[in-house]
Every structure is written in structure tokens, then in C-alpha cells.
Amino acid sequence: MLTVAAAALALVLSGCGEAKEGPGAPPAPAVTVAAPLVQDIVDWDEYVGRFEAVQNVEVRPRATGFLSSVHFQDGQFVKRGQLLFNVDPRPALAALAQARAQAAQAQAGLANARTELARSQTLAAQRAASQEELESRQSAMRSAQAQVAAAGAVVRARQLDLAFTRVTAPISGRISERRVDPGNAVTADQTVLTTIVSTNPLHFVFQGSEALLLKYQRQDSGTRIGTPVRVKLADEMDYSRSGTLDFVDNAIDTGAGTIRARAIIPNPGGFLKPGMFGNLRLEASRPYPALLVPDTAVTADAARQVVYVVDKAGAVVVRPVQTGPLLGNLRVIRSGISRDDRVVIDGTQRARPGQKVQAKLGKIQVQPPAASQPPGSSAPPASSAQPAGR
Structure with a gap:
């Protein structure tokens, strides 16, 4: 009975196999x-970062006094050396006049000392004046010369004070709004009058992971100064703005496990503004x-x-x-x-x-x-x- 059953099962399986191979099988x-x-x-690695100005200056006065005038429009582009503010110059002019008067007095004292010395030298040559008197006249003349030098230094200092009443732009760039109106008192080196940021080029600052830094260093790519980068803004599809890597920090941030890096991006039209977000692609391999x-x-x-x-x-x-x-x-x-x-x-x-x-x-x-x-x-x-x- 077992032999007959095995034979029947073999026939059934054989029939199934023939059905799969037959014309009815799926293609x-x-x-x-x-x-x-x-x-x-x-290869390019992508990062999110922010634009920063290469130069960012807080404009402060070098003279104390009342602000008398403003010579720019808020938000305009200014050039280095352009006049921005005037501090009331009258106290500085008075101090300069006093210093010049003291310098003239010192010059008169020097002229008198020279005359006295010449007279004593003549008398000493005729044995009509003592050596002590001659040395005293020489000492008086040296003292008068020192007083003239000191008075000249005071004049130059007062001239600087007068020049500091003119507040000029220390760099070329886009100026912010004025923070102090004319008529207010300002303090030298303390009161912030406005700020100026440079506009071309700009820095693009981003953070890279320690793992990527290790990869770049092992394959000698991506951390070299001058490595090409490309940047796009939030509403742009293409990475059309080109630049180069110009700085990689010297230590890893132990809290975040990242390292700060920076690229420099040309901005000839001034379209990019400090503080804007963007996406950066850093060249991560050779072709x-x-x-x-x-x-x-x-x-x-x-x-x-x-x-x-x-x-x-x-x-x-x-x-x-x-x-x-x-x-x-x-x-x-x-x-x-x-x-x-x-x-x-x-x-x-x-x-x-x-x-x-x-x-x-x-x-x-x-x-x-x-x-x-x-x-x-x-x-x-x-x-x-x-x-x-x-």
C-alpha cells in the first residue's frame, strides 16, 4: 500500500510541474x-550658515561735548574718512587758543634766555662775569627750550582734540541709523553714535562636525584655505554664489562637538546682508x-x-x-x-x-x-x- 501511495504522489507532483512549464504559465x-x-x-558637503560682515564698527566720538550736527542719511553707503557728526568745537578751539598763547610765552622766555646767555658769554670772555653766572645762564636756556617743547606738545594735543570734534567714517560700508540726535551730550569713547558694516566681501560662517573634519584631514581635502565653496539663499534653487574657504578654527567646541569655519563670498552689488541665512556646499573631494x-x-x-x-x-x-x-x-x-x-x-x-x-x-x-x-x-x-x- 505504501508503494502505491508513493507512486500516486509522484504522478501528481509530476503533473503540477508540467502545468507550470506548459503554455498556460505566466510570462x-x-x-x-x-x-x-x-x-x-x-563630492560636496552641505551646511547651513549665516552671513557676517568682514568689518563691523561701532562709531564713538573721541571728544566730549554736545552733538551739533549730522552729515549722513540713515542706511546710506559711506566711504572711509567721510564726515558723519560734529561735536561742538568751541571748547576745543578755546583750549587750543590757550595752548598757543602758552607756547608763545615759552618762545619769548627762550628768546630772553638766549639773550642773557649771550651777554654772560661776552662778559665771561672779558673776565667780567664769573663761571657760575655763565653756567646759570646756560641752565636757564635749557629750561626755556624744554618749556617750548612742552608747550608745543600741548598745542598738538589741543589740535587733536579739535580734530576729534569731527567724527568721520573709520571704514567704507553701509551705515545704520543714528542713535543720538543733535543737541544731546556725548562722552568720548563711550557713546555709540551709529554702526557701520562692510558690504563687499562678506563672510559666511558655519559649523562642521568632528567626523567631517576628520574625513577632510585624512583625505587632505575640504579644510585647505582656498577650497571652493558655493552658496545659495533661502529662496534660491541654485548654488550660484561662489567663494572660498578662508578660515577653520583651531579647536573643537567640546559642548557641541563641532568646529567653526568661515568662507569669504564676493558681494559686489551689496545684495547680501549680514545676518542672512544660506546653504553652503563645500568641495569634499577631488574629481x-x-x-x-x-x-x-x-x-x-x-x-x-x-x-x-x-x-x-x-x-x-x-x-x-x-x-x-x-x-x-x-x-x-x-x-x-x-x-x-x-x-x-x-x-x-x-x-x-x-x-x-x-x-x-x-x-x-x-x-x-x-x-x-x-x-x-x-x-x-x-x-x-x-x-x-x-
């Missing part, structure tokens, strides 16, 4: 395949040939990322890959496939590992990148790529 699913796109690219596939062709399989490849027999093979940054709609594949593999770029949802498929040849094309993350987001800096030479 192999259709997928689109293409060889990875090979292109020279440069290298990369394999690119559509980002949609990369799928997650547990803790790894994979792509589907169709082998020479027409079967689907799973390839674990190591991915890199995005270039538009394409993902950089660092390892796991070769440039000759036929990668499934459409129909991955229909493909199953080991299954035979109908492979249709397609083409991989780069599409423009989507808008990036807005400033102020708490997400970590992203990585992207661009074709080399752009």
Missing part, C-alpha cells in the same frame, strides 16, 4: 536595465570617475542597500552596494557593481532574486536636483555631488 516580468553611467564628479544609477534603483534590504542586476542568463541577481552622495536624481555607487553590469532601473518591484525577466535596454540620464533643505532645519549636513569642472 516573465518585463524590466528596464542599463549600464551604470560613468562620469567624473566632485574622480563615479558609477551612477537612479536613486530609485537602490533599495533597502534589512541593514544593507542593494541593487538588482540581470545576469547573462536573464535572471535577477541581488548586489549589495556601498552608496555615495546624490547627483540630481542619480546615486553614486562606490562599490558592489561594475560599469558592465545591467542594473534594473525600472520594474524593481516586479523583480525577484533568481527569477527570469524580460530585460529591455534603457538609458540613465541626469535630472536637475530638487530644492534642498531649508535653512534652520535640524537635520545633519547632507552630501551631494556635481560633475567635475562645474
